[in-house]
Amino acid sequence: MTRPEAPAQAGAPAQAGAELKGRYTAADLGVFTRDEASRFAPRGEGDPQADAVLAWELLYRLEPELYDRLATAERLHPGVVGWLPRDLGRIAEVGAGAGRLTMELIERGQHISAVEPALPLRRILRRKLAAADHGDRVRVIPGFFDDLPLPDGFADLVVACSAFTPAPGHGGQAGLAEMERVCRPGGLVAIIWPNNLDWLAAHGYRYVSFPGPMSVQFGSHHEAVELAEIFYPQAAGEIRRRGARQVPFEVLGINPPRDLAFRVLPG
């Protein structure tokens, strides 16, 4: 299904500099398209100050460059990308965002379809691709997990990174079924940085994790403090004290992007 590319509203945060939890209000929900609102704020309701998932969705649309700075610092474990198959014909990525994984997929497939609902993130991704070698291998398209705009058996690899969850608005049962529909028989479906291993295991997904210390690589100590005050306020004091631009994931209190869940479809 093709969706209209509604113009993004150049909204300013309710409180610039505020932590994510208090950054937006219900008044900001108007930035969502109808299709987005039906998934992220059903019945037109929702309080981003009480619902962190909703606050992230507003961030992607109201302050996409701020989100991109964080995602750029939170690099994937090289083992994760190294584990994915090479020399593929077609790859579909869902929830591609500003391209943290997409840029790595360019060298692994001839044609990559990057599905991303948030128009401001699609714009950032297109900008990065325009400057990248072989960036024209990637087609950036709007869409949602539960209604992928791709044909049956389309891709050798269908992948999502830090995007899929069992919640219906962010994948769920319907979203997983869609990823598997779009994958060819014998192909691979992979969920990178999964957040609910038991749920995925119950759906036949196996798990791989890559060892070693991992840090978030901020551009400077100043940026580490600035972004921590917004996204990891509980760790900001410790990051200030350390005086370094690299921050171990343990300091932030989150699991590092070192793992994936996968299923090879029957051939």
Ligand SMILES: C[S@@+](CC[C@H](N)C(=O)[O-])C[C@H]1O[C@@H](n2cnc3c(N)ncnc32)[C@H](O)[C@@H]1O
């Ligand atoms: C944390 S970001 C990760 C982006 C990117 N994959 C990365 O690793 O940097 C989550 C992404 O999932 C997308 N997303 C959220 N709900 C979605 C849905 N129902 N269908 C497809 N993508 C969705 C968001 O727009 C956002 O780009």
